[in-house]
Structures are given as structure tokens and as C-alpha cells.
Amino acid sequence: MDFETLSVAFRNLRREGVRTYLTLIGVIIGIAAIAALLSIGQGLNFAIEEQFQQLGTNTIFITPGGLSPGTSSARSAAVASRTSSVLHDADLRAIESFSEVDEVIPLFSFSSLVKHAAETVNSSILAFDPVKAESLLATGFIEINEGRSFVENDVFTVLVGKDLAENGFLREIKPHTSIEINGKRFRVIGTLKQGAQSIGGGPNISNTLILTEKGFKQAFGSSQSPLFVMVKTFDQDSTLSAKEKIDRYFERQFGEKVFTVTTSEQVLEQVTQVLGLISLFLVGIAAISLVVGSLGIMNAMVTNVLERTTEIGVMKAIGATNSRILSLFLTEAALIGLIGGIIGLILGFSASQLVAILGQSAGFNLKAILDIPTILFILGFSMFIGMISGYYPALRASRMDPVDALRRE
Amino acid sequence: MDRKTPLLEVKNVNKVYSLGKVTVTALKKIDLQIFEQDYISIMGPSGSGKTTLLDVISTLLRPTQGDVLIEGKSTQAMGDEELAKIRGKTIGFVFQTFNLIPTLTALENVSLPLWFQDIPIQEREKIAQEKLLQVGLSDRMHHKPNELSGGQRQRVAIARALAVNPKVIVADEPTGNLDSSSGDQILKLFDSLNQEEHKTVIMVTHERSVAEHAQKIIYIKDGLIDRIEQHR
Numbered sequence: 072m073d074f075e076t077l078s079v080a081f082r083n084l085r086r087e088g089v090r091t092y093l094t095l096i097g098v099i100i101g102i103a104a105i106a107a108l109l110s111i112g113q114g115l116n117f118a119i120e121e122q123f124q125q126l127g128t129n130t131i132f133i134t135p136g137g138l139s140p141g142t143s144s145a146r147s148a149a150v151a152s153r154t155s156s157v158l159h160d161a162d163l164r165a166i167e168s169f170s171e172v173d174e175v176i177p178l179f180s181f182s183s184l185v186k187h188a189a190e191t192v193n194s195s196i197l198a199f200d201p202v203k204a205e206s207l208l209a210t211g212f213i214e215i216n217e218g219r220s221f222v223e224n225d226v227f228t229v230l231v232g233k234d235l236a237e238n239g240f241l242r243e244i245k246p247h248t249s250i251e252i253n254g255k256r257f258r259v260i261g262t263l264k265q266g267a268q269s270i271g272g273g274p275n276i277s278n279t280l281i282l283t284e285k286g287f288k289q290a291f292g293s294s295q296s297p298l299f300v301m302v303k304t305f306d307q308d309s310t311l312s313a314k315e316k317i318d319r320y321f322e323r324q325f326g327e328k329v330f331t332v333t334t335s336e337q338v339l340e341q342v343t344q345v346l347g348l349i350s351l352f353l354v355g356i357a358a359i360s361l362v363v364g365s366l367g368i369m370n371a372m373v374t375n376v377l378e379r380t381t382e383i384g385v386m387k388a389i390g391a392t393n394s395r396i397l398s399l400f401l402t403e404a405a406l407i408g409l410i411g412g413i414i415g416l417i418l419g420f421s422a423s424q425l426v427a428i429l430g431q432s433a434g435f436n437l438k439a440i441l442d443i444p445t446i447l448f449i450l451g452f453s454m455f456i457g458m459i460s461g462y463y464p465a466l467r468a469s470r471m472d473p474v475d476a477l478r479r480e
Numbered sequence: 481m482d483r484k485t486p487l488l489e490v491k492n493v494n495k496v497y498s499l500g501k502v503t504v505t506a507l508k509k510i511d512l513q514i515f516e517q518d519y520i521s522i523m524g525p526s527g528s529g530k531t532t533l534l535d536v537i538s539t540l541l542r543p544t545q546g547d548v549l550i551e552g553k554s555t556q557a558m559g560d561e562e563l564a565k566i567r568g569k570t571i572g573f574v575f576q577t578f579n580l581i582p583t584l585t586a587l588e589n590v591s592l593p594l595w596f597q598d599i600p601i602q603e604r605e606k607i608a609q610e611k612l613l614q615v616g617l618s619d620r621m622h623h624k625p626n627e628l629s630g631g632q633r634q635r636v637a638i639a640r641a642l643a644v645n646p647k648v649i650v651a652d653e654p655t656g657n658l659d660s661s662s663g664d665q666i667l668k669l670f671d672s673l674n675q676e677e678h679k680t681v682i683m684v685t686h687e688r689s690v691a692e693h694a695q696k697i698i699y700i701k702d703g704l705i706d707r708i709e710q711h712r
Contacts, residue, residue: 075595082583235675385579388540390568390596392561474541476576478531 080402087375090379091422094371095411101361101418101473102415102453107423112350115439122436123339129173130335131241131302131314157296162324166302169316171309176203177297179287185280186251188242194235196252196280198287201225207301211298218246218261226285229257232277236262239278250279253290282331310334339429364411365460372404372464384466384476394458404461405454412453416446485552487514487647487680488537493546495532495703507543508703514682516647519674521641521691522654524700534684550594555595568596572641576653578633579692580625580640586612590639597644610652611639615669631662638669646678646688654671655690666694 084091092360101397135157158177166174179198184191199207201221213220216233229250236244249258274332288295304313333341376383383396423439430437496505506529512622514520514537524530535541539548539555547556552569555563560621572593580589590608599607613622625633629705634654649670655663673679683694691697692711697704 079583086583355590381577381579384579385573385575385581386592386596387564388538388567388573389593390564390644392596393563394561395596474535477540477579 076398076402077406080399080406083375083379083403084406086373090371090374091093091407093387094367094407095414097364097367098361098408098411098453099364099415099418101357102412102449103365103422104304104357104360105354105417105447106416106419106441107426107439108350108353109449110420110423111426111437112346112353113440113445115346115424116440117440119342119346120339123335126335127303128307128335129304129310131136131304131310131317131323132331132333132335132338132458133300133302133317134331134333135298135329142360153421158300158443159296159331160293163297163300164321165320166300166317169313171313171316172302172306173305174203174303176200176207176301176303177284178204178299179284179295181291181295183253183291187240187244187248188459189239192239194218194239194280195278196282196287197276198282198284200284204301213276214264216262216264218259220261221283225260226289226326227255227257228260228282228283228286231259231262232279232281233263234277235279250280252282255290256443257282257286257290310336361456365456368407368457369402370461371407372400372461373467375403376464379468380471380476384473384478387471387473388477389453393469396471397465399457400465400468403462404465405457407461408453408455408457409450411457412450414454416441416449483591486549487516487518487551488512488514489549490524490533490537491547491549493536493543493548495529495536495541503570507536508705510536510546510703510705512537512678512698512705514648516680517674517678518680518681518682518696519622519670519694520682521694521697522682522700523686523688523691523697525707526686528700528702530684532703534650534652534682537682538571538573538638539563561653565597568593569644570646571648572638572640572644572646572651573639574634574641574649574651577657578625578630578637578657580633580636583624585622586617586636586639589625589636590643593640593644594600603692607643610641611642612636614642629662630658632652633663634658634662635668635669638666642673646679648682651681653685654683655685657685 143470149414163175163177166172175200179196181196181198182193183196185194201208202223208220213230215230218230221228231244231250231253244259246259246261249256251257263281271282282290301319302313305308311334314332314334321330321332384394420439420441427439488543490510490512493507494505494512497504497506510533512533522530522533532541535547536543539550542555547554549555551568554567555566558566580586581592586593587605587608590611591604592606594604609618610622612618615638617632617635617639620628620632625636626635634657638649651670654670655666658666667690670681670683674681681694683690685691693710697709697711699709
């Protein structure tokens with residue numbers, strides 16, 4: 072395809088005017104939808120991978136409940152073998168004693184009455200050891216708005232989520248004031264930013280109080296069972312054997328699988344797999360609109376060929392070969408695809424950027440990302456769609472008999 | 481060139497059209513030899529087969545039977561692509577309705593056949609400018625067809641036909657869509673092409689005054705050559 076074929080094809084498209092524009096719209100919609108979904112999908116993948124990187128690949132998660140289909144029966148069996156499927160300090164100490172394990176970080180969650188300026192409200196509470204949970208904090212889990220974060224020996228200190236601080240009570244909670252949690256006085260050391268984010272877009276913490284593990288135990292007693300436990304191994308290589316040991320430990324203690332033990336890599340794999348499936352599904356739906364767009368190209372090109380029958384006859388009479396006519400019309404169709412692809416890409420990416428910005432302001436770590444290979448793929452694909460749809464009309468044009476074409480009125 | 485080898489030769493040609501169940505024989509056993517620098521008019525009533533004959537002579541239309549030779553070479557077994565190239569080099573076409581490409585300027589229209597012959601762009605432009613100068617349109621080179629009068633359009637078409645420096649100019653009713661003074665200018669152009677540039681000119685017309693510009697008038701009737709008149 073040379074520059075002149077391109078220039079002639081471009082002028083022919085401009086001459087067709089409205090027909091070209093309408094055809095373009097069909098392609099633009101399809102490509103824009105695909106580009107938007109791909110860029111959001113890539114952005115989500117990137118954000119999740121980033122969080123897991125910060126969390127460390129040497130992490131194991133322990134959550135209550137088995138992943139196997141027999142979860143409910145497993146639970147009742149567990150109740151029979153031990154009073155309940157809760158983790159005790161002894162379990163955590165046992166896990167910490169494994170040679171591969173560096174640290175065990177339990178996360179507690181509770182809901183309790185909170186008193187501030189003579190007003191009492193029920194609020195959710197999250198607690199962990201701030202020193203041990205450093206890598207968790209590095210994921211951007213908590214961002215301080217005003218005041219400071221925890222330091223090593225903090226006990227009766229509390230961080231307050233943005234919504235709770237501003238709207239939870241009649242009087243706004245400010246740093247350096249104090250609140251009462253389950254009858255104990257806690258000093259507010261800071262408030263959190265909106266948009267603080269949990270792993271993989273988890274629960275919104277802007278309505279939550281955050282305590283240190285020590286403070287939590289002072290308020291609610293030391294026999295509380297953690298909601299969720301993070302286990303850090305010394306290095307990534309020992310993560311898998313540590314997971315197996317923990318699994319065996321739970322089997323011995325509880326008889327059946329009442330806890331799910333997953334490595335961060337497994338979680339990442341599962342999350343990206345699900346995400347990949349969802350985006351594939353969505354892109355598939357978007358592709359349907361592209362099929363309609365490509366039928367539009369075919370329709371427009373068939374009409375172009377019919378309208379320009381005499382012109383094709385003339386070109387053939389003055390020496391144009393069949394392949395020249397074919398390439399001229401194929402170039403036109405490819406150009407529709409390419410121009411539609413470029414505009415669609417810009418529109419689709421802008422739309423997903425807008426969604427990402429809206430999402431960020433609503434507190435989600437959402438980004439729209441399109442890497443160069445994907446951009447090239449989309450442009451190449453849209454051109455390819457144009458050529459595929461234009462092939463049949465172009466072939467018809469190239470095979471026209473010059474005399475028939477010339478004499479047709 | 482050897483006067484014995486015709487530039488174009490029609491050998492025992494039949495052309496049959498089938499229109500559904502009816503078949504129409506448009507040309508019957510036509511034999512014709514056209515030599516370099518001939519100036520020929522083809523006349524005949526409508527439906528006589530004169531345009532079909534022109535299409536066959538100019539190898540746009542393949543005969544049902546018989547052969548057409550270009551400079552002694554048979555076109556019967558040639559593929560479409562090869563024939564298109566040879567036709568593009570040997571024959572320049574002028575049509576009744578001009579048939580310029582509306583999106584292209586006069587200069588680009590004249591360059592078009594050169595593009596089809598894969599001649600480099602600088603050379604193409606130079607030749608196209610020369611040819612437009614020759615037909616007296618050097619001041620209209622960058623105009624689109626819809627900015628030109630009928631006579632001017634036909635002159636662009638003639639410049640286009642001349643671009644590849646063909647030996648033969650084939651014209652189908654070239655003055656049919658023009659007023660008489662524009663028509664006269666076009667015919668004068670054909671006359672000078674034949675006399676000064678030694679081009680072979682073959683022209684279909686139904687006007688006797690137009691036909692008389694040629695040295696030879698071929699009368700067609702019912703698909704047969706009725707008679708041939710010599711002039712000048």
C-alpha cells in the first residue's frame with residue numbers, strides 16, 4: 072500500500088461524506104467499548120499487582136471457612152471436634168514457632184458502642200499490631216489525613232476513618248480529643264483520608280475506628296479471635312512449605328478444613344484470573360458491536376462500489392489492473408477501520424479515564440491503563456476488521472467487466 | 481513501422497450477447513485491419529453494433545469468436561492483468577461523458593494512467609503538465625472536473641488519453657455532449673494528433689460532419705461492415 076493509494080482512498084472516503092461518517096460511528100462505538108474495557112481491566116490488574124508487591128510475596132493469609140464445597144458440614148464437624156472454629160493465641164503461637172515463619176499478624180474486627188461528647192454510637196473497629204503490620208500499611212491501606220499514625224508503644228490510641236470523624240457524631244472528632252470505646256478512654260491521634268483502600272478493594276474503612284492490638288485487647292479482653300491472620304515467612308521460597316505446615320496443623324487441631332490458608336501468590340493468581348475472565352467476557356460483548364460496525368463497513372463499501380461503477384470501468388479502460396482496483400477499495404475499507412480505530416481508541420480511553428477519576432474520588436484505587444502493545448493491537452485489529460469487511464466489495468469491484476461498468480447508466 | 485503489420489487487427493470476430501433466453505448477435509464475422517496513422521470513423525444507426533465494434537477493437541471487450549491482435553500479438557490467450565497493462569500502454573480512451581474522476585484535479589486525472597503503468601511520480605507530473613499544455617489547459621491544472629466546462633473536461637480527457645503516449649486514440653462519440661464550437665475544437669485536436677503526431681484515431685459517431693474528419697468511414701449495419709468510404 073503506497074502513499075498515493077492512501078491519498079486517493081482518503082479523498083474517496085471524504086467524497087462519500089455522510090455515508091463514511093455514519094460507517095465510522097459504527098466502528099468507533101465498537102472500538103471505543105473494547106478500548107475502554109481493556110484499559111480498565113489493565114488498570115485493575117496493575118493496581119492489584121502493585122498492592123500485592125507491597126504486601127510482599129512471602130505472605131500467607133488465614134481466613135475462617137473452607138474453600139471446599141462442603142463448607143457448612145465442615146463447620147459443624149469443627150464445632151463437634153472443638154468448641155468453635157476460632158483461633159486462639161495458642162494457635163498463633165504454634166504457627167509462629169514454625170521454622171519458616173517470621174511473624175504472625177492477626178487482624179481483629181469488632182463492633183462496639185463508642186462515646187464521643189456525650190453521644191453514643193455503634194461503630195465497627197479494626198485492630199492490628201502496627202509494627203508487625205508495616206507491610207500491610209505500605210499497601211496504602213491507611214493514609215493519615217490529620218495527626219499521626221501509630222508508633223511502637225501506642226495502646227490507648229485510636230485512628231478515626233474520615234466519614235466517622237466528620238459525620239458519625241454531632242460534634243466532629245478531631246485529633247487530640249478523646250473518645251470512649253467499650254468504657255475505656257482512647258486518645259484520637261489522627262484521622263484518615265478518604266480513599267484509603269483495603270486489599271483488592273475490600274471493605275470501606277472510612278466508617279471504622281482503628282486500634283492497636285494492645286489497645287483492642289485492653290478494651291475487649293485478650294481472648295478475642297482474629298478475623299483474619301497474615302503470616303510472613305522469611306523468604307518467598309519457604310512460603311509454600313509454611314502453608315503446608317499450617318494446613319496440617321489445622322487438620323490436627325480441628326479435624327477438618329475450617330480455615331482457608333492461601334499464599335499471596337495464590338490470591339493474586341485467583342484475583343487476576345477472575346478479573347481476566349470478567350474482562351474477556353465484557354470485551355466479548357463489546358466485540359458484538361464491532362461485528363455490527365464491520366457489517367456497516369461492508370454495506371457502505373458495496374454501495375460505494377455500485378455508485379462508482381463507471382469510474383471503475385474508466386480506470387480499467389485506462390490501464391488499471393484488477394489488483395490495482397482491489398487494493399484501492401481495500402485501502403478505503405482499511406482506512407475506515409483505522410480512522411474509526413484511532414477515534415474509538417481516544418474516546419474509549421478518555422471514557423475509562425473519566426471512570427477511573429470518578430472511581431478514585433469515590434475511594435477506589437482505579438486506573439485506566441493502555442500499554443503500547445494493546446494500542447497497536449487495537450489499531451491493527453480495527454484495520455484488519457476494515458479489510459475483512461471490505462474484501463468482498465473490493466473483489467466485486469476488481470472483477471467488474473470494464474465494458475459493462477462503462478456502459479452502465 | 482512496417483506497413484504490413486497492422487497496429488490493430490480484428491480477425492473473423494463474432495460477438496454474441498445473451499439476454500436471458502434471447503441471444504443477440506452484435507457482430508458477425510468482422511475482419512478489420514488498422515494501421516499506424518489511420519484516421520477512422522465508425523458510423524451506423526443505433527443498435528448496429530458500432531460501439532461493440534469499438535470495444536472489441538480496443539480490447540475492452542473479448543469477442544465470442546475470433547481474435548484481436550495488438551501489433552501482431554494475439555490477445556485471445558492473454559490474462560486480464562496482462563491485457564490491462566498492454567491496453568493501458570497502447571490505447572488512449574476518450575468517452576462521450578468525459579468520465580474524469582471527480583475527486584482528482586485535472587493534473588491528477590491526466591497522471592492516473594501513468595500511475596497505473598507504475599511510472600515514478602515526478603515523471604508523471606511532468607508528462608501530465610506537458611499534455612495539459614498541449615490541449616491548452618495549462619491554467620486549469622489544479623481544477624477539479626466540476627470546475628471546468630464540458631469542452632475543457634473533454635480536453636482533460638484527451639490529455640489523459642495522451643499521457644501514456646499511446647499509438648491509438650479511441651473515442652466514443654467524443655463530441656456528443658458538447659456544443660458545436662467546443663465540439664469543433666475537440667475535432668481539430670484529433671486532426672492535429674493524427675496529422676502532426678501521427679496518432680491512429682478511431683472514432684465512433686452518428687454525425688456525418690464529425691465522421692468526415694477521418695480518412696476512412698466504416699459503415700456498420702446489423703453487425704456487419706456495410707461499406708467503407710475513403711476521404712481526403
